[in-house]
Amino acid sequence: MTQPPGQQPPQGGFGAPYDPPPGPVQPSSPPPPSGYGSVPPPVQAAGPYGAPVQPGPYSTPAQPGPYGAQQPGPYDAPTQPGPYGYPGQPQPGYGYPQQLQQPPQPGGGGFFRGRRGAVIAAVLAVVLLAGGGIWFVTSGGDDGSKPTAKASTDPGPDPTGDGGDGKAKDQDQDQGTHDLRAEADALNAKRKPGEAKVLWLQEGGVDLPRNGSDVYGPWIVGDTIVKAMFHTVSGYSVTDGSQKWSLRMPSDLCAAPSQPTADGKIVLGIKTGTADDAVCSSLQMVDLTTGKAGWRKTYKRQDIWDSFSDVSMAINGDTVTVGRTSRTDAFRVSDGKVLFGELPGNCQPFGFASGPVAIAATSCQTAADDHKEQQVQRIDPVTGKVQWTYKVKKGWQVAQFYSVSPLVVSLKQEDKWAILVLNENGTYRSQLIGGTDDYVTKCGEDLLVSGKNLDNCLGVAADDQAVYLATKPDPADLHPTNKVVAFDLNTGRAKWKAAAPAGQTLMPMRVEGGRLLMYVAAEKNKGGGIASLPPTGGTPQMVLRHPVAATTVERGFFDSRVAYLNGRCFLVHARISGIDDKEEKSMKSIVGFGS
Numbered sequence: 092m093t094q095p096p097g098q099q100p101p102q103g104g105f106g107a108p109y110d111p112p113p114g115p116v117q118p119s120s121p122p123p124p125s126g127y128g129s130v131p132p133p134v135q136a137a138g139p140y141g142a143p144v145q146p147g148p149y150s151t152p153a154q155p156g157p158y159g160a161q162q163p164g165p166y167d168a169p170t171q172p173g174p175y176g177y178p179g180q181p182q183p184g185y186g187y188p189q190q191l192q193q194p195p196q197p198g199g200g201g202f203f204r205g206r207r208g209a210v211i212a213a214v215l216a217v218v219l220l221a222g223g224g225i226w227f228v229t230s231g232g233d234d235g236s237k238p239t240a241k242a243s244t245d246p247g248p249d250p251t252g253d254g255g256d257g258k259a260k261d262q263d264q265d266q267g268t269h270d271l272r273a274e275a276d277a278l279n280a281k282r283k284p285g286e287a288k289v290l291w292l293q294e295g296g297v298d299l300p301r302n303g304s305d306v307y308g309p310w311i312v313g314d315t316i317v318k319a320m321f322h323t324v325s326g327y328s329v330t331d332g333s334q335k336w337s338l339r340m341p342s343d344l345c346a347a348p349s350q351p352t353a354d355g356k357i358v359l360g361i362k363t364g365t366a367d368d369a370v371c372s373s374l375q376m377v378d379l380t381t382g383k384a385g386w387r388k389t390y391k392r393q394d395i396w397d398s399f400s401d402v403s404m405a406i407n408g409d410t411v412t413v414g415r416t417s418r419t420d421a422f423r424v425s426d427g428k429v430l431f432g433e434l435p436g437n438c439q440p441f442g443f444a445s446g447p448v449a450i451a452a453t454s455c456q457t458a459a460d461d462h463k464e465q466q467v468q469r470i471d472p473v474t475g476k477v478q479w480t481y482k483v484k485k486g487w488q489v490a491q492f493y494s495v496s497p498l499v500v501s502l503k504q505e506d507k508w509a510i511l512v513l514n515e516n517g518t519y520r521s522q523l524i525g526g527t528d529d530y531v532t533k534c535g536e537d538l539l540v541s542g543k544n545l546d547n548c549l550g551v552a553a554d555d556q557a558v559y560l561a562t563k564p565d566p567a568d569l570h571p572t573n574k575v576v577a578f579d580l581n582t583g584r585a586k587w588k589a590a591a592p593a594g595q596t597l598m599p600m601r602v603e604g605g606r607l608l609m610y611v612a613a614e615k616n617k618g619g620g621i622a623s624l625p626p627t628g629g630t631p632q633m634v635l636r637h638p639v640a641a642t643t644v645e646r647g648f649f650d651s652r653v654a655y656l657n658g659r660c661f662l663v664h665a666r667i668s669g670i671d672d673k674e675e676k677s678m679k680s681i682v683g684f685g686s
Contacts, residue, residue, distance in 0.1 A: 303668025
């Protein structure tokens, strides 16, 4: 079993050796009394990402911290209660069912160390969670193609765009809906006392391109759950899965933020044109409440390298950012106004984390250097002005933001992984110390999905007291199980460990109402569900118990997103694909549980 830095000689793992900076190291300074950036401090030197006497950002204390392994970013690390568990904003909590039983994927693996090469072999299940309704929306666009919204009883936009009479499609959809309803009813008829219902099931239902399609979302807005796939954005009722609206894009989707604005608006990345080599360089605003399209525009890819760069999107207040390898462009969500582009100097942000505070990862090109140096910055999302900077030690890269409040950062260096906690003003606070356990998390790149968002990890959560991670189950066990570990924000050391139910695994999602919410994966003859723990640890208590009769369905959602909100749990496949059109269309894309 891979050991985290805590128990390793200075050479890797959770808290790989990271030489401490000159001068005294302050591994666990208490957070300042005021909020983010009361007084913009000077650039902060990287902490010890290795093994200092006391936990340091890149140095390891008596026991090395989490730096020193690949960036397995725990999906679902909400910093505030929310259904999704994304860093920094109350949203439904997401998770990845059964992901803990998958081998470490790119960015995931041992307590901060993983085998990035194994990732591409696995099917990356990212976050997605809602299906589409029927509205054909068309709104203004830069290139003349427009999305329009019109009410319809059609199950969804015609993928061929030929505008047929829809009768055959309606019949197929009605039959499919009837079959899924009958399947849910049959499962519910076998429920045991205390078990939740299967609220509804949904299939892919769309003829996709040869290699399938990523699913973006889900986003829950009011009583609507929304997902985006291929060239359609759809909204469904959280109670019964009926389609409320559907919006056809003028071209394929290629990127999306993890969170919408507070009033339910989102800006999606779409390709500029429909050719096979079309570039991801257009933006479409959508109102997730109504399913209506807003403004649309294209931004310029600066050069060939920029054209091939993955896109990282985030929303901070009324600002949406589109990050690439060499720069970030920012636009106002409400009207599409350009806010800022390339910033002064040789350091440029390549990605932000969505949430109330705009935290960015920046890259600095230096002369005659084999690699760029990176930083963590707080940037004003309206002006682009840098408010503080934390300098990452040379050779380390920002992999993910697990949380923005508290600020928890995943760093990587080749096969090393480390996790830092920074204060609200960007100064170093602590580095997690892995100890003898092996940990696992999953981020977007751990699934076979495109895009490079920095805030979409499952398997990690944080609050004002601790960071919560899941240990990796032993694959040799006949009935694998694991534990959730709480790490103190000030010292980086483990506070307590809580075991999962026998023969099952736990995955942290978010903290809500002072309790840690976790997804319990379904196993053979054991239903999954949502469990909770108090700040002091103990034995997980089930909040929502999924029916044992539905374990086959639930286990089919391997590597999927999990969202929990208002007593309802949704599992959504992050990617839809199949060996043929029939399998692709019949693949279950969403299942909802609740009372």
